[in-house]
Amino acid sequence: xxxxxxxxxxxxxxxxxxxxxxxxxxxxxxxxxxxxxxxxxxxxxxxxxxxxxxxxxxxxxxxxxxxxxxxxxxxxxxxxxxxxxxxxxxxxxxxxxxxxxxxxxxxxxxxxxxxxxxxxxxxxxxxxxxxxxxxxxxxxxxxxxxxxxxxxxxxxxxxxxxxxxxxxxxxxxxxxxxxxxxxxxxxxxxxxxxxxxxxxxxxxxxxxxxxxxxxxxxxxxxxxxxxxxxxxxxxxxxxxxxxxxxxxxxxxxxxxxxxxxxxxxxxxxxxxxx
Numbered sequence: 001x002x003x004x005x006x007x008x009x010x011x012x013x014x015x016x017x018x019x020x021x022x023x024x025x026x027x028x029x030x031x032x033x034x035x036x037x038x039x040x041x042x043x044x045x046x047x048x049x050x051x052x053x054x055x056x057x058x059x060x061x062x063x064x065x066x067x068x069x070x071x072x073x074x075x076x077x078x079x080x081x082x083x084x085x086x087x088x089x090x091x092x093x094x095x096x097x098x099x100x101x102x103x104x105x106x107x108x109x110x111x112x113x114x115x116x117x118x119x120x121x122x123x124x125x126x127x128x129x130x131x132x133x134x135x136x137x138x139x140x141x142x143x144x145x146x147x148x149x150x151x152x153x154x155x156x157x158x159x160x161x162x163x164x165x166x167x168x169x170x171x172x173x174x175x176x177x178x179x180x181x182x183x184x185x186x187x188x189x190x191x192x193x194x195x196x197x198x199x200x201x202x203x204x205x206x207x208x209x210x211x212x213x214x215x216x217x218x219x220x221x222x223x224x225x226x227x228x229x230x231x232x233x234x235x236x237x238x239x240x241x242x243x244x245x246x247x248x249x250x251x252x253x254x255x256x257x258x259x260x261x262x263x264x265x266x267x268x269x270x271x272x273x274x
Contacts, residue, residue, distance in 0.1 A: 106137030
């Protein structure tokens with residue numbers, strides 16, 4: 001199969017490596033310098049070369065900010081029977097685009113971005129295949145991801161966006177909170193070093209990706225749960241501690257005659273007075 005990959009970034013390079021031995025692969029990027037280290041493939045820098053190549057499948061591996069722009073640049077010169085696809089982690093606007101583009105399509109999300117994953121060992125990583133789309137296109141990616149040893153999930157566009165909002169927004173916001181209080185000093189400890197590595201990885205992500213995840217309409221509902229839940233856990237643990245500290249509770253005998261009947265309203269009055 002003749003496969004065209006849009007974008008010579010990390011994921012574009014990854015897909016070129018895994019596909020070039022079984023297929024005729026070409027990579028298109030507007031920046032010639034990014035193509036210098038692309039091997040076992042044709043390297044294109046203009047759309048005329050794409051037109052002559054006549055791809056049967058297009059894999060859009062451009063960064064999230066330019067996913068739709070990359071499609072719009074090549075669509076006019078693609079064969080009408082070509083299947084177009086994306087691997088974007090954020091699907092904003094893609095469903096509407098696909099429904100009106102006039103091409104068969106398939107959308108997937110390999111959830112093993114190059115920031116953290118070991119691309120040589122993917123058996124513990126996951127990929128999402130969107131249920132909407134061309135049947136043959138979905139079979140192609142399902143076969144590819146199975147050969148890579150990935151765990152495959154099938155979601156609709158709606159289910160994908162909800163899952164990503166949950167699985168990425170909370171870790172990202174938590175990481176930002178960790179990074180915000182860090183000092184310019186190192187510290188011993190495995191836990192600290194691992195958190196620091198995660199923070200550096202997240203901070204190196206594409207700015208537009210972070211923007212799309214954090215400003216996803218579904219994100220606030222998940223993020224808002226962080227503080228209330230933390231507060232609830234703190235209150236619960238503190239209540240238990242106070243119940244075990246009889247001498248201290250004796251000071252507040254007037255609040256409740258029975259420790260076991262300590263009510264939330266009473267607790268709120270008490271904590272407010274502190």
